[in-house]
Amino acid sequence: MQVNLKKTLVASALLSILLVVSGCQEKPASQVEAASTDQAKKIEIPLIQAKMERVALPEKQFCDEDGCTQYDFQTVKTQVAWIDDYFLNRIKKDVPSAFEKTQKEATATSNEAANKKGLSQNSIYVRFISQQYNLATFMIQSYTYAAGAAHGMYHNEYVTFDLSNQKRLALTDILKPDVEAKVAEQLYDANANWLTQHDITREKLQLSDNYYYGSKGIVFVYPLYELASYAEGMTELTLPYLSARDLVKAEYLPSLPVIEAVTEKPVEAE
Numbered sequence: 001m002q003v004n005l006k007k008t009l010v011a012s013a014l015l016s017i018l019l020v021v022s023g024c025q026e027k028p029a030s031q032v033e034a035a036s037t038d039q040a041k042k043i044e045i046p047l048i049q050a051k052m053e054r055v056a057l058p059e060k061q062f063c064d065e066d067g068c069t070q071y072d073f074q075t076v077k078t079q080v081a082w083i084d085d086y087f088l089n090r091i092k093k094d095v096p097s098a099f100e101k102t103q104k105e106a107t108a109t110s111n112e113a114a115n116k117k118g119l120s121q122n123s124i125y126v127r128f129i130s131q132q133y134n135l136a137t138f139m140i141q142s143y144t145y146a147a148g149a150a151h152g153m154y155h156n157e158y159v160t161f162d163l164s165n166q167k168r169l170a171l172t173d174i175l176k177p178d179v180e181a182k183v184a185e186q187l188y189d190a191n192a193n194w195l196t197q198h199d200i201t202r203e204k205l206q207l208s209d210n211y212y213y214g215s216k217g218i219v220f221v222y223p224l225y226e227l228a229s230y231a232e233g234m235t236e237l238t239l240p241y242l243s244a245r246d247l248v249k250a251e252y253l254p255s256l257p258v259i260e261a262v263t264e265k266p267v268e269a270e
Contacts (some may be wrong), residue, residue, distance in 0.1 A: 050128035090222035118147030
């Protein structure tokens with residue numbers, strides 16, 4: 001009985017050793033290569049090379065009982081499919097009527113109305129601005145003119161993508177949690193002279209979710225009429241990168257130069 005028990009214990013010990021050894025064996029080369037390839041795909045950052053291309057429309061102008069509107073849309077071709085699709089879908093979503101076919105009879109009737117009311121205009125241009133490693137910034141320029149109006153209206157919307165995860169970055173995505181009030185304070189301090197001249201108090205200044213990475217800092221862009229007159233255009237307020245370094249997530253803050261303090265040597269008396 002004792003002999004059998006010893007044999008059983010020895011067999012169990014050998015089985016445990018075999019299981020441990022087999023578990024520690026290296027994965028087959030094919031599995032290791034596949035894992036490395038998947039990891040490389042995740043961190044591969046494309047280099048944006050964009051060119052503008054006119055969007056094909058069923059007709060150059062759309063007409064209905066209210067008159068006719070002339071369209072001109074130009075988007076970007078970056079060789080990055082998901083970026084190209086994003087902007088084309090944005091244009092189609094913002095102005096669906098431009099992609100609808102009109103009946104000839106209705107068009108003829110509407111053309112007569114357009115001759116009386118005038119011709120409206122609607123244009124959208126997508127431009128590539130810059131790339132900083134995994135951050136790529138584009139601008140959507142839109143212009144609309146209603147027939148008979150004193151002037152047209154334009155707007156510049158900036159779009160920044162995180163190329164590493166194929167995501168558009170909203171302002172809340174790049175800021176640290178619960179720092180909006182501090183960002184507004186720093187933004188006001190950095191632009192106090194201009195804001196004071198335009199009678200904008202600290203309490204009135206709100207953060208714009210339309211932003212881009214400028215050469216000196218993060219630029220907040222405000223629509224026409226929100227902070228200044230039409231003649232002054234869209235307002236841009238810059239938050240310097242040095243002021244933003246404690247407010248913006250590290251992965252979304254451009255690399256800043258490290259400046260070492262210079263210690264002056266005392267002048268030795270002759």
